[in-house]
Amino acid sequence: MNIRSTLLLTVVSAALLGIACGSADDQIKKNALAAQSSGPATPAPPDGMAVFRQYCLVCHGADGKLGLNGAKDLSASTLTLEERINIVTHGKKLMTPFDEMLSAEEIKAVAEYTLTLKQK
Numbered sequence: 001m002n003i004r005s006t007l008l009l010t011v012v013s014a015a016l017l018g019i020a021c022g023s024a025d026d027q028i029k030k031n032a033l034a035a036q037s038s039g040p041a042t043p044a045p046p047d048g049m050a051v052f053r054q055y056c057l058v059c060h061g062a063d064g065k066l067g068l069n070g071a072k073d074l075s076a077s078t079l080t081l082e083e084r085i086n087i088v089t090h091g092k093k094l095m096t097p098f099d100e101m102l103s104a105e106e107i108k109a110v111a112e113y114t115l116t117l118k119q120k
């Protein structure tokens with residue numbers, strides 16, 4: 001091995017080390033931040049209301065009663081959480097499936113949110 005390739009090797013391994021340290025540092029910072037904001041370092045659960053406002057309001061309306069494009073009145077819906085999750089995931093008639101737009105956690109959160117629209 002000549003000096004040049006030894007040098008190159010040193011530079012490359014230094015760079016690799018740098019990357020490894022950097023991401024480890026970032027992870028520690030992220031964990032510290034998470035610990036600060038919510039006690040134990042668990043990721044914040046998705047906000048069902050925010051998801052609803054972004055994706056569902058156009059057809060269902062803020063109170064779930066709008067009924068655009070033949071959307072069902074969510075305040076009158078008697079479906080269970082599982083049935084709601086299923087419809088949101090796979091869609092139904094004019095309602096688009098959300099499995100490619102939302103994570104399973106987001107779908108569950110928004111389905112739970114629709115339960116709160118139910119009229120007593």
Ligand code: HEC
Pocket residue numbers: 051052055056057058059060068069070071072073074076077078079083084087088092093094095096098110111114
């Ligand atoms: C493009 C318009 C549209 C959007 C956007 C939409 N929906 Fe719907 N939704 C519908 C239609 C239409 C139906 C009725 C399907 C049928 O005929 O059974 C429906 C039905 C439902 C039902 C079943 C209600 C019942 O009692 O049968 C639930 C729950 C629901 N939507 C939740 C959601 C949620 C949560 C979102 C956002 C993630 C959403 N929808 C976004 C159009 C939409």
